[in-house]
Amino acid sequence: MVAKSNVFFRSIALVSIALLLGGASMLAANSEEETLKRIQNAKYNMFTGVWSIRLNEEIRDVESGFKFHLPGLDYTLVDEKIKDAGRTVMVFRGKGDQKLVLRLKETGPYTNLSIRIGVTGNNSKSAQIFGYVYRKM
CATH class of the missing domain: 3.30.530.20 (START domain)
Structure with missing residues (x-):
């Protein structure tokens, strides 16, 4: 029973980390995209x-x-x-x-x-x- 709960918590932790990294990369891409738009308007x-x-x-x-x-x-x-x-x-x-x-x-x-x-x-x-x-x- 304990082994199954450890596997469950590990999988939840991995999914959480993946979502966090994906969200951070989207924010960085938006910042990059906004900067490029600004440069094009210069x-x-x-x-x-x-x-x-x-x-x-x-x-x-x-x-x-x-x-x-x-x-x-x-x-x-x-x-x-x-x-x-x-x-x-x-x-x-x-x-x-x-x-x-x-x-x-x-x-x-x-x-x-x-x-x-x-x-x-x-x-x-x-x-x-x-x-x-x-x-x-």
């Missing part, structure tokens, strides 16, 4: 090298997300200018003294985010950086 100005996107997030949440997660990509915050409550400019330096300028501007319920890498900008690198930070936020 705009890149090839003349100025600025990659920009409008987010439905608070400006301070976006600011703290970039401050916290960009060091994971070997970028260091070297300058920050808070012009007023709704506008912030942050300058990061990466490998090879590569400059990354991040501008945040709050317009109503949205936050406009723009990224420029180096002198001429880099569309794919900007999208990769945004994707990395947005998934972590």
Whole structure:
């Protein structure tokens, strides 16, 4: 009798773990899918090298997300200018003294985010950086 109950509890535990892992992978996939949709809605100005996107997030949440997660990509915050409550400019330096300028501007319920890498900008690198930070936020 005891052996049958142990088998029953083990099978219940295995089914529970499988459901938990399946649910966690679905949440991660939704986050990845949302990030890709956001990146597809971004705009890149090839003349100025600025990659920009409008987010439905608070400006301070976006600011703290970039401050916290960009060091994971070997970028260091070297300058920050808070012009007023709704506008912030942050300058990061990466490998090879590569400059990354991040501008945040709050317009109503949205936050406009723009990224420029180096002198001429880099569309794919900007999208990769945004994707990395947005998934972590």
